[in-house]
Amino acid sequence: MSKTEDAYQALKQDILFTRLAPDAPLNLKKLCAQYGFGWTPMREALARLESEQLVHSRENRGFIVAPVSEAELHDLTNARQTVELAMLRDAMVQGDEAWEEEIVTAHFRLSRFTVDAAKLTEADFDAWEALHDRFHRALLAACTSKTLHHFYDHVNAQLLRHRKHLAISPAIRAAQAAGADHDAVVARLAEALSLEGHTEIMEAVIDRDKKRAERLLGAHIQLTRQVFNAASGEQVR
Structure with missing residues (x-):
């Protein structure tokens, strides 16, 4: 798998099982350090997760895990x-x-x-x-x-x-x-x-x-x- 795919799968599993909790901020620098991926694969992974409605982007404030209700x-x-x-x-x-x-x-x-x-x-x-x-x-x-x-x-x-x-x-x-x-x-x-x-x-x-x-x-x-x-x-x- 590509680095982007690896980053996507790692983030997705942690979001689905709420190890990354709903509404949690997703700081790109911290995510790269935590998961061991570079900025480009991590950004691409977040964009893919946003398209699946698992991540939301906030104008000028980065990404958050999508909320639940x-x-x-x-x-x-x-x-x-x-x-x-x-x-x-x-x-x-x-x-x-x-x-x-x-x-x-x-x-x-x-x-x-x-x-x-x-x-x-x-x-x-x-x-x-x-x-x-x-x-x-x-x-x-x-x-x-x-x-x-x-x-x-x-x-x-x-x-x-x-x-x-x-x-x-x-x-x-x-x-x-x-x-x-x-x-x-x-x-x-x-x-x-x-x-x-x-x-x-x-x-x-x-x-x-x-x-x-x-x-x-x-x-x-x-x-x-x-x-x-x-x-x-x-x-x-």
Whole structure:
């Protein structure tokens, strides 16, 4: 890969997993020193991230990480549900034996990474999320629409950092603290991280049980909203 591509990938991963927090200033000199790249590849990487709406530029003030909001978290969750269900329908029609094998393989790798919701750390979640993302992409891989795949990539990238900053990280802090909402937060985190839920989705998809697969996947996607509600002390809906 080129230096620009390397810089882009490094920055993007840190933005998506909120190691570079929303609204954080992105000082070019500091970024070059931190990541070990020159000004040109770093500027080009920031410009590319701006085109993907992960970075914003401010007139005469440089770049910042794009902000997040509760409203956008819910909007992105609904958008993900719409596009992912549409892609899953097509994938179940188009998918072959090789597609099924990739789903089973991705599920197996996810099953090998066990997490305890009550003791979850940021690093644990980041490692789990990489496997979780691979499982969902395996489900959708047989979808034939390039446009839907492109839209999914955009929505999923934005949703990851919203989910991490507004739902998962607060839930981790709440789960590690003694309080009235502790049990509710741990329960919602455990449900979101549950292998059982992913197993049910896998089985329904491979069986081509469209109604069950769509119902299970739709409910799974909405767990983000429930984790957010629990972490923020709102009534779980």
